[in-house]
Amino acid sequence: MTKHHPDTPSGERPTGPSRRRLLGTAGAAGAAGLVLGAAGGALGTAAATEPPTDLATVGRSRVPFHGAHQPGIVEPAQAHGHLIAFDLAADAGRKEAAALLRRWSRTAEALMAGETPSSRLHDTGIALDAGPSSLTVTFGFGRSFFGRTGLVAHRPAALEPLPPFSSDALDPRRSDGDLWIQIGADDALVAFHALRALQREADGTARVRWQMNGFNRSPGATAGPRTPRNLMGQIDGTNNPKETDEDFERRVFVPAGGDPAWMAGGSYAVLRRIRMLLDDWERTPLAEQEKVLGRRKSDGAPLSGGSETTPVDLEKRNADGDLAIAADAHVRVSAPETNGGAAMLRRSFSYHDGFRDDGAPDAGLLFIAWQADPLKGFVPVQRKLDRGDALSRFIRHEASALFAVPGGAGEGEYVGQRLLEG
């Protein structure tokens, strides 16, 4: 099996941190050939004979599986995402869960390298021809996992159920779960292939509890780095913590020596399926939409002035004496300054599942927030939003989950090994 040899960091993605994203550089033709050879894998596809184009960087881009943290957290969100939660089978315990995580890790490592995973099951080749396409696979444990595997003593305190919020309209069938996988890739077939391969490995050990599909802007659709827009048309993520921030690691990842020890290098993921009431939103005049958010639609600049990245001035008043950013504007209520510094790394996907029976679009945001401690991230911010966010009349939280996402696997290790064999 030809291996891909990434050695240069790449910064061509539209936005966000990218230190883990790598491109092969054995000469453009050579690199593309390697990737295609690797993707061919056991099915033995012919090496690429076409000259690669610049656009092939989408396929060639590769994220390493091994590392201090799992992939799929600090990398920019990809164009396609699949979220899938499983519950362990009634007869599966700690031993079976450990075997599953071992199979899943081996499969994820191969898929992320653009290789065909070795498996008791043959591969169906959906991802052939394409490179790794920035595929990331991220594994998490839900609160219920620990009871089913006799590991309650190792259950993080941070997995306490999220408090109820007044605006919740949660569907328990699409919430929670013993195990969670987040899949992201810049090619739809690469992402779907990973979903099917990982699901097959769970056969007999865990059954699907729920599954959701999401998307973001395609690489190359904008001319330069851009903060993503959501389906309300709003630039979303400007105030995200940056990897260059001095306190980034501390906010997002559990430190070594934290509690429990097996979570060192890990993070907690809060998932909220947030439906947008787009029919109502789209009938709302632009000026009112901007007032609800506190930012300009066109370029994301705060209504207190400047450009997208200008710090929000919560004290600024207009000529008529009114606050430039309204008291209930989303940007004010969610600002770290008004939440004791609480912050989380948001890395979301939009979703669109057609129309509901009531004729409204079933569309919105698969909101995913990463933090070292949900009680210092999602929970205080959402409590505040729940009380006075002007945006809340345009959205519904319809599903919710919280997962402990352990640190990355070292070479020869599988994800969760420190918990399952600790």
Next chain:
Amino acid sequence: MTKHHPDTPSGERPTGPSRRRLLGTAGAAGAAGLVLGAAGGALGTAAATEPPTDLATVGRSRVPFHGAHQPGIVEPAQAHGHLIAFDLAADAGRKEAAALLRRWSRTAEALMAGETPSSRLHDTGIALDAGPSSLTVTFGFGRSFFGRTGLVAHRPAALEPLPPFSSDALDPRRSDGDLWIQIGADDALVAFHALRALQREADGTARVRWQMNGFNRSPGATAGPRTPRNLMGQIDGTNNPKETDEDFERRVFVPAGGDPAWMAGGSYAVLRRIRMLLDDWERTPLAEQEKVLGRRKSDGAPLSGGSETTPVDLEKRNADGDLAIAADAHVRVSAPETNGGAAMLRRSFSYHDGFRDDGAPDAGLLFIAWQADPLKGFVPVQRKLDRGDALSRFIRHEASALFAVPGGAGEGEYVGQRLLEG
């Protein structure tokens, strides 16, 4: 409003004909600025200040709205597709339908140019920042449209209902419809924006009957031109008619002087929502999968030998005397040679709507076939497949529709004008 000035054909797409696909070339920086300026439209986003990258060609790529044929037929299928069918409101007739097609055409023209459509409704800006991203919008009329608008005398004979097939398991709620729009774009937000904008224009005149979402490989995921793969992992579309074929126009488009006259330059679209029984398929060994299709998984070469583009040799026998391509292989049963030369231009999207209640993936192909006459395209081929295609035990046809897609609008004209004002 700054206009985009396309002037070079581009051939960078993975596969298929591309003569309508255009890229701006006013210098890389200039072109990107123009597109971004145009996309900003009435909301007045700032001009691009970032240096454009090569990848921005995805956003910059633009398909013209006006022409002899509607867009979205001969261009390669984009990474994202939305199909939406409408039924006219009870109080809407020919006059209201004409006004709707006029609004839709104006909106589609603006959207495909990367501009914000002017409308009685304000735009929500979901597509801001991105260029046209190869957006195409295609309009069609279903058989029921003609009765509701008093135009039965102008109804094409080709809109006779498709015959029933033994393998049909059709859901009438997701089949047929008075009006149909096919939307495709290489950026998910550009496609969703177009869907919402066009749906809003229908408010009060037509209500949504059904809506489906699909996808294809991302531009740049492969290193060169590639025939698409479907979710079975199979290369799908090798034998598609090519624009360079001598009889391409005749097969795909209704000629001038045809019947009815208003369909000159038009085409008939057959849509079939074909669910793939992926759990069964993925359990089937590779050699058996290849026997079912008659082509090699890895590179699409026919089992009679050669490479993907080698003509299929239906007479070829293996050393043991068996037919190299089995009697019931999909490639044999669907071959033009065995169907009196019947052929159609297939331009499909994969779909994946999560899991069904029975635990199976709700995934497969939004099969779309274009032809000058369904009785010389889809119908004879499907009749043959219905009787003896080995693939049929792995698929279910779950929805079906047939639309008359009129020729393209000339400058100052709207799509369907020759019918509605003829």
